[in-house]
Amino acid sequence: MHHIFVNDKPIVLTTKVEQEIGFKNYLLSTVNIGKVIKELNNTSLKSVHLIGKNEDKLLKKFLKLLPNVIAGGGKVFNQEGKVLFIYRNDKWDLPKGKTEGKETIETTAIREVEEETGVTGLKIKAPLETTYHIFKRNGKHRIKVTHWFAMSTNFEGKLDPQEDEGITKVAWLNEAEIEKAMKNSYSNIKILI
Known part of the structure; x- marks a missing residue:
């Protein structure tokens, strides 16, 4: 079962009709995704379930419905076990951003954390869950398909929010x-925490 968020309401990909x-x-095979997004944004619906036959093909089929933006991000731990957060659009978030050129997703994740927070010396420890959310641009x-990684750093310097990306605060x-x-x-950050 996969969850793709429209704001904080999930589209649930499933094989079960409830x-x-x-x-x-x-x-899933006949859904009007624009209509679903509008319903989630403009009604009291808590979620939408998209039903498919084959569990293994649900996500692949869904991702064909809209253009994909591939991103990488980090849940970064310092030596004290604190986690690095950014504050953007009046919400707490983890640093992330989209891939550039032919860089690997790991390179993207490290670059974006560095750019958004000023933290350096990052080491990837393990992949975390991939999250999905729909946005309008x-x-x-x-x-947005975000590949997350657990990271560590010994960084003790000054945190530097990337203001031109709307980040107003960075904190451990x-x-x-x-x-x-x-x-x-x-909601998709809560999954990682």
């Missing part, structure tokens, strides 16, 4: 601060 309580079922919807947060920040974050 009774519609707070959500709607559609067939220049009047067209797209799916401990567990209690993360719990508070998650009340003002995105």
